[in-house]
Amino acid sequence: MPDSPNLPAAPLLALRRSGAAGLFATVVVLAALLMPGDDLPEVGLPGLDKLAHVVLFGCWALALRFDRDLFRTRPWLLAAAAGGFGLCGEVLQLLVPSRSFDLLDLAADLAGGLLAAAWGAAPVRTAERLLGRLLRVRDDEGA
DSSP states (O other), X not given: OOOOTTSOHHHHHHHHHHTHHHHHHHHHHHHHHTSOGGGSOOOOXXXXXXXXXXXXXXXXXXXXXXXXHHHHHOTHHHHHHHHHHHHHHHHHHTTSTTOXXXXXXXXXXXXXXXXXXXXXXXXXXXXXXXXXXXXXXXXXXXX
């Protein structure tokens, strides 16, 4: 976490240590991956499904990077985690009606993790700054 006098360090650190961002992102990704195929909307745009996988897993990896110092200091682990989580998700889809295992989806999941690993530091710092401001405003209102 950056050493900045503008961030309320204790509440922000507590939020990060809670793992709430990663947990929330995991629930969202699993809900999207495990939705029965018949319930998915029909969209006539080719490649939109793959783009959705890249965005979902990119956001998931950013949440992990926000929550865990391990992923901040070793961002390449984000790509490995995204690949592993993507593989688990694709295997679980075999149990869901009208869903199937798709290697291209797995590649898109990995691409999202790679993007978060390569360029995720700035968005995570921005999220910390915004949360720091929010926590500071709430603290000022309570005083």
